[in-house]
Amino acid sequence: MLRTSNRSILVIEDIDCSIQLPDRKGTAPAKFLESKSVRDPMFSLSGLLNFIDGLWSCCGDERIIIFTTNHKERLDPALLRPGRMDVHIHMSYLTVDGFETLAANYLNIHDHHWRFRKIKDLIKCNKVIPAEVAEELMKSDDVDVVLEGLVRFLKRKKMEDDETKDEVDDEVHEAKKAKIIS
Template sequence: MVFTTNHPEQLDPALLRPGRMDRKIELGSCRPVAFRTLARNYLGRGREDWAEDEGPALEDLMAKAEVLLGEVPISPAEVAEMFMASDGKEAKAAVTKVVEELQRRKEAPPPPQPQPQPQQLQESMVNLEECGHPCIWPWVRDLVVTKEMYKYFLLFL
């Protein structure tokens, strides 16, 4: 059985007990070894298969992609999707497509960080006194913390 999630921190602790989920595998960004494996599997090509006329040019593209992979994150699934669009006869075009995408991501400005809206921020905050905790210190009475921090704050009350 395989479980997947984009938010492992939100899993119920009962699921994480021994015997439930025995192995955690994090699938990160594509690295050069995975890139070459994907190229061989999807494009049916490896160094030994490249024709003499396309070999050096294709090897240069592969090397450029490997350098960019160290600088720009991209998932193996995204690389595989670009390779699947090729029928194996267009290896150079498929690798060029990956290089162009990596270059585009490298040059793109970082995405803006979403700012919480006032209503969202208000909903994520709690006032300790309103939660029914007797406040023996005046400075605690009006203390407002996030709901996430609330559980940790209770340890110190």
């Protein structure tokens, strides 16, 4: 970390699970203690906090640290406080506005007759992440081909989600029925 230069961006992916950080009292999580391959016994949450607060912030300028996590609640509150993490961005499922931004950025279009309406309707009833749609938008230079492919993708995803929901509903129904019988 000390070798990073000015105008650097440091990204620590999945901070809640990619590195096992002992807490500030020096107590490691159970998962950390069970691991036989401790990567760096000198690396601790306290050390990371000191680094963010002191060395890195005072040695140069224009540095950004990005932490990603799927479980913000697992992070020590000391790491989340302002001054250490100044901006928290929740990345959720794609919205209609998000789709319009992706279409403008990837395809340089702002409307496309019936396909936009159909895509927007499918996005409203689907849980799809922006990266999945971006991947679909990069598959061809032909706008019509891309949008038709996106419609097929969203329909297929909706069918899969509906099937999964039906399976869960069936399991819940069977569980309730078993409970009533016993």
